[in-house]
Amino acid sequence: MEFHRDYHIAWILSSIDHHVVAIRFFDEIFHRYNSTSSGIAFTLGRVGHHNVVAVSIACNTSQSFAGDIVDSLLREFPSIRAAFLVSADGTVPRNGNVRVGDVVVGLESSMKSGVVYFDHQETTNQKRFFMTSQSQHLPGAVLTAANNLKSQCGRNDWLRRLEQDWPARIPRPTAFRGGSGELDDIQLVAPEEIDKADDTSLELTLNYEFRRGFPLQRQLKAFSGMIASSEQMLKDPPLIDSIAASNGILCFETAAAKIKSRPFMVVSGVTSCSGDT
Template structure:
């Protein structure tokens, strides 16, 4: 059967995936793909259209990471699909090794934005006045739509209560044995190394193994011998900014200041004009 063609008005959910790998993952979650639609010359996005559980979804990637590209993609997407109501910003992020109700944040876990008593779910950490070496946040970001927060909570309750886990079922769509998909799997606790925060890593841009970082500087942590097929989801404040935080001491200071669980680079741009829930898989 050829793919269906719907009207622009039929789409309610916008899904932004900054990286190509993230877009592949998003596409694999579609129940059905739809025919692409015409768009104005001023709209430079390339859309993938489809549905998930009868929700019509528009998927778009970014040609480069960052807040500005995210803001542009969202603005054009909303122009072409005027009825979009819910935004999902989905990708990888840098985890902060702190404790939540679901244990310590580790490699391969997921962080979902959720408002706390102080923050709206996401903070922009590089958009403030520098004061005494710290950033003072000046711009508050929009909270996720209430319907998505309720859905996230309902899913957490369901996962806690029943053995059949809908998240696990969805991950089974990733046939990691296929030649093109081996990266889409749990990275494994054996690769989850946390170094002392004052340790200077040997080679920027290289992994610790490639760069020859000293394994003696790793922090000994108890091996989490839980079920590796269970995706642990933490919910709380996500930090968005383009200042790449490579310095673990700065990471820890910002994290403590704002109660952060995760760092990423696009939420502040996407959220400027569109209520989104931010979902990040911890990749480093």
């Protein structure tokens, strides 16, 4: 369709459940449909001034991705220039600063893609990190957006948008205010900036608490750094901790490795810590 050429940004979700949650952040939804040939669900909408298409499998099955979701996306929307893969199965090492509920963005301090792919079985058998490939670049539009978010003006604009335009059906965040009364900065925390001896010294990425009758024990954070992806999650907690420490990996996830084409930024929500039962 000709109007599909008006869409340049895509959100790739790891399940239809996450798809439903993600589109609640759209300011306006124009159209929703499923592709019968590929088994993929599409939602077309607007976020701010941008037309965005959200895409995922159309139903939850044992197979996370039916075919190559990126190829299907680009066939339907050939004008896509920036794509973000949002996964929600991140696992982090026990001794790191990233915690359950935090977010890790696959972006190195050099502004290169911070995602490595590894073989789960070989890594388990050999008790060492068996890397198969690494994403080398990100689209210019994605890097521009990341740079903008790191700037003072970009952080302030983003926080104002969260406060003012958050959809009414999502619990509204409130900015944490320090002793000066000013809004704390939104910041992506790079691995070299993490003080492992004092987690409280970190500047918070997004300080908020949901109004559900109780305060959060710990404010959630977002980090930028290395993400390791494999088709199956490692099950050996000491191995996870060792690989993370020796390779500078912030979290492990499985969604990115299940997609053949990889021209996207990976954003991983952390749902478990190594050793959790």
